[in-house]
Amino acid sequence: MAETKREIERKYEADGGTVLPDLTRAAGVAAVTDEGVTELDAVYYDTADLRLAAAALTLRRRTGGADAGWHLKFPVATGIRDEIRAPLSETLPGSLAGLVRSRVRDEPVRPVVRLRSRRDVRLLIAKDGTPLAELSVDTVHAERLDGPGEAAWTEIEVELADDADPAVLDAVGRRLEKAGIRPSTAPSKLARALAETGAPAPTAPPTPGTPGTAGHAVLAYLRAQRDALVALDPAVRRGLPDAVHQMRIASRRLRGALRTYGKVLDRTVTDPVGAELRWLAGELGAARDEEVLTARLAARLDELPDTLLLGPARARLRLRGAARAEDAGRAVLAALDSARHLALLDALDALLADPPLRQAAARPADEVLARAARKDLDRLAGRIARALALDPGHARDLALHDARKAAKRARYAGEAARPVLGKPAERLATRMKSVQTLLGDHQDGVVARTALREIAAEADAAGESAFTWGLLYGHEEAAAAERERELPGLWEWAAAPEIRASLTR
Structure with a gap:
């Protein structure tokens, strides 16, 4: 069974002669306890073309320490990762294999780097005895397993304890930097190992075509x-x-x-x-x-x-x-x-x-994308006109659902054109989203009425009162009628002539 842990940490450069400052002078830290030294041995896995590394994902099998097992890390933000853990086994657990499937596809993952670390751990504690963070000085030896290459370095990691205030990391970081210990530029041990053993940095291929x-x-x-x-x-x-x-x-x-x-x-x-x-x-x-x-x-x-x-x-x-x-x-x-x-x-x-x-x-992109956006806007106008020309009922519901799909397409056309057309495309996307939202609420009401008929029948068959479900059906009918009354006014605003005119290139 896999479990998830949110890691919030900072990394710093160090060497054999680095001396830690007195961290009890960091705001909130009352004591620092020595937790001893642990030997860690981790093998990192990836495809031959390093697809996981290219996405800043790390997959490893580690022995030693309290959390021995398989670990898969997803970036969340700078200095924050979600670590998915699975028990130690000889092969990659299925729970983790599924999580990398969209990246690796049918390519096998294989060992690419082995990191052996000597971890000297200290626990930073608050005045009331609550753990605030774990600081470790890691002496790392990296060995490439898919080719020649070795590297070694020392680094400091400060990882926030569960439920602790992230401000602790800032306070500790200030003490470390005041002592001359600088933040690391490497996002992870694996990234550093690959870089220092000569692996080319994974990069996405350029977008085809000429810019503009x-x-x-x-x-x-x-x-x-x-x-x-x-x-x-x-x-x-x-x-x-x-x-x-x-x-x-x-x-x-x-x-x-x-x-x-x-x-x-x-x-x-x-x-x-x-x-x-x-x-x-x-x-x-x-x-x-x-x-x-x-x-x-x-x-x-x-x-x-x-x-x-x-x-x-x-x-x-x-x-x-x-x-x-x-x-x-x-x-x-x-x-x-x-x-x-x-x-x-x-x-x-x-x-x-x-x-x-x-x-x-x-x-030119502006010319082609503007024309395509106008075409999608015109398609939506036709569908709304057809829907409003129908009497309320099933046929109109279907026509409004078709209009909703066209509103989404027009909105997405505006979003796609925003980097090229700027404000006109942004206005189109914003106004089409308003139309989509109204039509979406109408369609949700149509679906809800179908479900309410089913639920009422199930309740009646079970000997329960169907009154409440019938009451909700009436509420949904009234809400749908209200959306239909609102649509002409909203559409007049959303598709004002200046919106289409602004898309002329």
Whole structure:
């Protein structure tokens, strides 16, 4: 079973002659205790082309110390990493293998560096006896295992104790720097070992195309979304908040860009990739939609007075939501573990490495991206006009859902064009997000009414009152009607003539 620990630490340069200052003079530190010396032996794993190192991830198998086992570290921010731990075993545990799958794909991970460290540990303690931080002086010997090369150095690590105030690190850092001990420039021991043993620094290939052209701008946007898709894979597996939603958005942005910029990239090549992105978004959508639905209905129940809550309404909703969320979560993991998902990631890589550029790709980016944004805005205008021309009911609901999809595409077109067009694209994205939000709330209400009919039938079959569910159905009908009344005014503001005019290039 893997466990997660948040590491917040600072690293400093040292050598054999470095003398630590009196750290009890650092604010908050009342005592420093000597915890002795530990011998650590860690083997770091990566692909032959160092894909994990390129993403600032480290995967190691370490013996010695209290936390012997497999460790996988994800960067969170400067000086902050999440360490996922698994018990010591001869082979990489499956719990960690899944977390690196989007990076390594089908490439095997193999030993690349061995670090043997002599760790001299001191514990920094507050006046009340609470641990504040652990300071270690590490004498490190690095050995390349995938080729020749050795290195040795000494460094100081100061790691914040659980629940301690990060200000302690600042106070200790000031004492160390006042004593002439400087912060390390290496982000990790592995990065330093690779650099000092002659490994070339992993770098991303340049974006194809000439800067300033439409092809270069579109490919830069696609690469950013591909990177997000890859990085969010382990976050979804770890169950991090909003990870499923953000991964779904990345897949939709990719698909939307491939469709919006059909004049830049040949759609006979990109449409099959778009179809796979649609599949992935659908797999992710079930989990996200269930989460949104349960939260929406729970909020509706909370708005009702207790006198209108007949039967075990909250319990029924909670159990229904938990069961469906569990099923949807399993489906998401199955999708991420599938060969189809890996094939999609490989197809995106291939598309970016050898893009099917069309003639418009060589034209100025501002001209091409502005025209594409106007086209998406016009498409949305047509769909909203068609929806509003229909009478309220099922047909209008479907038309408004189509308009919502077009609003997302127009919003994403604005976001993609922002680096090139600046404020006009930003205004477009902001206003289209407002339209998308209103239409999204309307569609959520449509889905909620379908679910409420099902829940009411289930409650009735179980001998429970269906009154509360019928009441919520009425509330959802009223909310949907209100969104429909608001749409013409919101659309008039969002699609004001000056918005389209500002996109003229």
